[in-house]
Amino acid sequence: MSKIFRRISNKFPSKDITKEDLKNKLILISKKEEIEIKLNNKFFLKKNNLAIIAGPNGVENIDMMFKTVDFLVKQKINIIRGHVFKPLTFPYRSNTYSESGIQGLVWMDEIKKYYKKITIVTEVTEIKYLERILLTSDILQIGSRNMQNFELIKEVARSKKIIILKRHFGASLRDFLAAAEHILVENNKNLILCERGIVAPHTHRVTSRFILDIQGIVALKELTNYPVISDPSHASFWAPWVEKLALASVASGCDGLIIEVHPNPRFSKVDPLQALNFNQFKRLKHKILSLCRFFHKKLI
Ligand code: PEP
Ligand code: MN
Secondary structure, X not given: OOHHHHHOOOOOOOXXXXXXXXXXXXXXXXXXXXXXXXXXXXXXXXXXXXXXXXXXXXXXXXXXXXXXXXXXXXXXXXXXXOEOOOOOOOOOOOOOOOOOHHHHHHHHHHHHHHOOOOXXXXXXXXXXXXXXXXXXXXXXXXOHHHOOOHHHHHHHHHOOOEXXXXXXXXXXXXXXXXXXXXXXXXXXXXXXXXXXXXXXXXXXXXXXXXEOOHHHHHHHHHHOOOOEEEOHHHHHOOHHHHHHHXXXXXXXXXXXXXXXXXXXXXXXXXXXXOOEOHHHHHHHHHHHHHHHHHHOOEEO
């Protein structure tokens, strides 16, 4: 072994996780302690619970949000997703789509006043909006495209709110867990990891940009005790596949799902191909309940 090699601490840089990584770099995320995440003082994610987060892609207008939340609450789904800020791949907005921004948060505040039990998940894209988002949102999402935006992640972590960290579609589990470690070193243990599809040479359908990494879910569950959830809507980009991928995710051991739901998916302003309509969602929920019984999990 040459002298230079001996002096290098990172001797085996790799995209896969080595024992050394677990010991020296992924210190907190790989700690095998019991992790229980509380939402409104009640256990939300813990061993043997399965959480469903559902809602439209974007908070388009108040009527659509009321309609969707009303349906979901009747389905006993109280964790509602809906983004008001969205990093879009292309810089051009269509003339029908624009982010609802702060106005979208005001609509959600109104909806929360009406449906007292619901909690909101929304994405934070810029530090400058964090303070305002914290007034409305119970869970903060760091989207795939910001998985390694460490300044944003640190600031969001310091809020001590629950964070859903989405895996970037090109990230190894090593990079994903390293990003998560940035949250934990800020002393925020309210962390949920989300698999949402990765880029692969073949996705079996031209409209599917990503492929759901089921194997990644299994591996993550081995590497960390933090909850792992799955977003089959973004992974497949294709509503008819969402049900089967959601069920496969539950079977692979995930702790929760993010499912996109829209009263009329064809008219969804973003990603209209991936949202489930109300009937499709009802059918999916029914099947998830059966799987929960099989795996002795409680649907929350
Ligand atoms: C989303 O949840 O709406 C989203 C854009 O997800 P992702 O960051 O995984 O693409
Ligand atoms: Mn989206």
